Amino acid sequence: MTSRPADPAAEVLTGDCPAREVLDHITSRWGVLVLVALKDGPLRFHQLRDGVGGISEKMLSQTLRVLRRDGLLDRSVEPTTPPSVSYTLTPLGREGVLPLCGLIEWIARRADDVLAAQAHHDATR
Amino acid sequence: MTSRPADPAAEVLTGDCPAREVLDHITSRWGVLVLVALKDGPLRFHQLRDGVGGISEKMLSQTLRVLRRDGLLDRSVEPTTPPSVSYTLTPLGREGVLPLCGLIEWIARRADDVLAAQAHHDATR
DNA sequence: CGGTATCCCATGCGATACTG
DNA sequence: CAGTATCGCATGGGATACCG
Numbered sequence: 001m002t003s004r005p006a007d008p009a010a011e012v013l014t015g016d017c018p019a020r021e022v023l024d025h026i027t028s029r030w031g032v033l034v035l036v037a038l039k040d041g042p043l044r045f046h047q048l049r050d051g052v053g054g055i056s057e058k059m060l061s062q063t064l065r066v067l068r069r070d071g072l073l074d075r076s077v078e079p080t081t082p083p084s085v086s087y088t089l090t091p092l093g094r095e096g097v098l099p100l101c102g103l104i105e106w107i108a109r110r111a112d113d114v115l116a117a118q119a120h121h122d123a124t125r
Numbered sequence: 126m127t128s129r130p131a132d133p134a135a136e137v138l139t140g141d142c143p144a145r146e147v148l149d150h151i152t153s154r155w156g157v158l159v160l161v162a163l164k165d166g167p168l169r170f171h172q173l174r175d176g177v178g179g180i181s182e183k184m185l186s187q188t189l190r191v192l193r194r195d196g197l198l199d200r201s202v203e204p205t206t207p208p209s210v211s212y213t214l215t216p217l218g219r220e221g222v223l224p225l226c227g228l229i230e231w232i233a234r235r236a237d238d239v240l241a242a243q244a245h246h247d248a249t250r
Numbered sequence: 251c252g253g254t255a256t257c258c259c260a261t262g263c264g265a266t267a268c269t270g
Numbered sequence: 271c272a273g274t275a276t277c278g279c280a281t282g283g284g285a286t287a288c289c290g
Contacts, residue, residue: 008233009161009226015178019236026228027152029262036134045272053140056264061273071242082270082271092238096231101134102224103151108133111144113217117196154282170252181284186253207251207290 025070026096030055030063035089035097036104038073042088072096150195151221155180155188160214160222161229163198167213197221 012019025031033052037043043051049060064087067073072093078084089097137144150156158177162168168176174185189212192198197218203209214222 008230009164012229012233013158013162013177017236018240019232022232022236022239023157023229024154026232027154027157029149029152032148032152033138037138039134049272052138054145057273058265058275059263062263069243069246070239071246072239085272092235092242096228096235099224099227099231102227103221104137104148105133106221106224107144107147107151108137110217110221111142111147114147114195114197115143117217118194121194121196174252182253183255183285184283187283210252 022070025066026072026100028063028066030059031067032100032104034060034063034067035072035093036100038087038089038093039097039101042076042086044084044086048087067093147195150191151197151225153188153191155184156192157225157229159185159188159192160197160218161225163212163214163218164222164226167201167211169209169211173212192218 011017012023026035030052033055034048037048037051045060048064049055049057052060055063064073064075068075068087071090074088074090076086076088078086136142137148151160155177158180159173162173162176170185173189174180174182177185180188189198189200193200193212196215199213199215201211201213203211
């Protein structure tokens with residue numbers, strides 16, 4: 001009996017474990033985008049709002065709170081007037097964002113193939 | 126001017142492009158799980174339903190239709206009685222599933238750290 | 251076996267307005 | 271600037287029943 005099973009996907013797939021919640025947080029509509037936006041360094045609230053196209057302030061704030069609770073990012077306040085707040089990936093977050101960057105990069109590279117597949121599918125039927 | 130920008134994430138982040146739709150399909154609640162479940166080879170409908178914990182037949186069927194339209198997986202019917210239907214990753218799908226496996230693997234490895242961060246966060250405030 | 255159709259509720263999420 | 275509060279709708283998604 002091994003303490004680490006050969007296939008780490010098995011546990012996540014088969015149901016109700018904490019890992020599923022983490023997956024849902026990260027792959028939530030705005031989670032991936034916010035995390036990837038932060039990959040190159042800290043950003044302030046309004047930079048994130050402007051950088052992640054289409055996100056509302058409400059969803060940005062909500063997403064940031066969830067990801068912060070999960071230990072994936074940090075919030076820091078500079079005591080200027082008015083205070084400026086910035087968000088940074090934690091070490092944990094920097095690790096987790098790597099596969100996400102891979103995903104985004106793949107999508108950017110292959111989006112045209114997917115579009116072609118969609119067109120073909122819609123035309124064929 | 127380069128035909129390929131340095132940062133492929135930029136386009137996806139900044140808004141309304143086809144890539145965003147692809148991202149939403151893949152990172153939909155069940156999309157990741159279905160794709161990863163198929164990483165080791167074809168599975169039949171009921172194998173997927175049983176393998177992906179918590180998914181309903183409706184959502185499985187719906188997710189499969191979307192991913193099929195995107196050209197990420199194929200459906201094939203063996204003309205037995207009753208017919209047996211199985212789903213396979215296409216070459217495109219096999220490529221795209223790689224970062225997803227990376228993500229799942231990372232989550233499985235780090236879930237405990239996230240749980241600890243949550244506990245700490247809830248306790249601190 | 252491998253789905254689709256219908257019903258219905260929970261929540262995700264945007265819009266707007268307001269606050270420290 | 272960096273949010274929170276409230277409202278309201280659209281969509282996601284489960285339960286159940288039915289079909290080829």
